Structures are given as C-alpha cells and as structure tokens.
Amino acid sequence: MARYVKEMVLNKPDDFVQFIMSDFLRKNSFVMADWKGEPAYRTGDAMMEGYKYLKWYYSNGVFHLEAWMKGTFGGEWNLEGFVGCMQKKPYRESLEQLFAALGQPLPAPQSMAGSQGGGPVQGMPGQPYQNAVPVHTVDNSGAATMGLVFGILSIVFAFLIPIVGILLACLGFSRARMGAGSSKSGQAKLGKILCIIGILVAVVMWGLNILLLLPTVGRFY
Numbered sequence: 001m002a003r004y005v006k007e008m009v010l011n012k013p014d015d016f017v018q019f020i021m022s023d024f025l026r027k028n029s030f031v032m033a034d035w036k037g038e039p040a041y042r043t044g045d046a047m048m049e050g051y052k053y054l055k056w057y058y059s060n061g062v063f064h065l066e067a068w069m070k071g072t073f074g075g076e077w078n079l080e081g082f083v084g085c086m087q088k089k090p091y092r093e094s095l096e097q098l099f100a101a102l103g104q105p106l107p108a109p110q111s112m113a114g115s116q117g118g119g120p121v122q123g124m125p126g127q128p129y130q131n132a133v134p135v136h137t138v139d140n141s142g143a144a145t146m147g148l149v150f151g152i153l154s155i156v157f158a159f160l161i162p163i164v165g166i167l168l169a170c171l172g173f174s175r176a177r178m179g180a181g182s183s184k185s186g187q188a189k190l191g192k193i194l195c196i197i198g199i200l201v202a203v204v205m206w207g208l209n210i211l212l213l214l215p216t217v218g219r220f221y
Helices: 014-027 085-102 141-160 162-178 185-218
Strands: 004-009 031-035 038-045 050-059 062-070
Touching: 004 085, 014 050, 014 085, 038 162, 062 085, 085 141, 085 162, 141 162, 141 185, 162 185
Parallel strands: none
Antiparallel strands: 004 062, 031 038, 038 050, 050 062
C-alpha cells in the first residue's frame, strides 16, 4: 500500500473525536465508498481533481488515519512526491487542519459524555457532539478563497494559454469543493462556476487556434 499514515495519542473523549471527524467529512463532501473491496471514505471526482480516500479509527485514546489518492492506473498514491503534487498539497493541508482540531486542548472541566479512549470507535459518522463545550472545527475558508482566485485566473489564461487555463480551473475546482462547507461557501460556489467557465472558454479557444492553424499547415504540403 502507498498511503499516508498518521497516528496521534489524543486521550480525549470518544464523542469529541467522533464530532470533529463527522464535521470534517461533511465539510469535505466525503461519502462511504468501496476501494478494491475495502470500505473507505471518498471525495473528489474522476475528471477534475481525482478521487481522494480516507480511513480512520479511534481506540484506547489513539487516533489512526490513512489517506491516499487514486493513481493514474488505478493504484494508490500517497500524499508525497512530485507526481500529482498539485492535487496532493491541498489534501494534505486539509488533513493538517483536521489534526490541529483534534489536538486542541479541551476546556475544563471536561463534563463530556464518552469514555477517555475506551472501546474502539470506527470511522462512521455518528450523532453530533451535544455537550455545550466550545471547540474549534475545520474551516477551509482559505481553500474557498483560492478556488475563487484560481477560477478568475483560469478565465484570464483561457484566452492567452488555454492549457494553462484548464490546469488552473482543475486546481481551482478542487479547492472550491474543499471550501464548500466553510464560512466562505459563497466564494467556493462562485469559484466552481468560474472554473467551469474557464474550462469551456479554454476548450473553445483551443479549437479556434487549431482552426486558424490548419490553413498555415496546409501551405506546407
């Protein structure tokens, strides 16, 4: 397996970990799926950004997470290395936000339900965290903003260098999706729309450039 693996000793209540994970999975549009017969969470798509996968569990106060991306030929990509780095980077950044949220100190007194890392808690979304204790959750507002910026740039470059416009649109779409559940969801939505427009404009401009080059190519024969 080529996976990114992270283990953290949290020693925090089970329902706190469950709440943070459920919030993270929802905001990043993860759904339960099948990876070669293995249940795992999946987000993304096959065309724009590729599929991202995740598994987790919490047992005896230790949090364990495995993350990977679907490779070009159906294998596993970890989150390191040059290949696919432009899509791996935002995924790693979102996971770093998750680890920070899980590792945050809890306000005292901890009048929370759940054991201090008792039996195993499997990676399935449960009931929302009901205790009236303020905690920080993941907020991918930065990804939403980057999605909007990439969306604008994709349209600009679609007229100048279509292939660059398509690349920027794919990167922007990925970040906009990650920021869809953040406090800047409006920017994320607009970013997605602009990225789609950028791709359409780039394809049209690419086609026009080919048509304009055909007479030139014909004169050489």
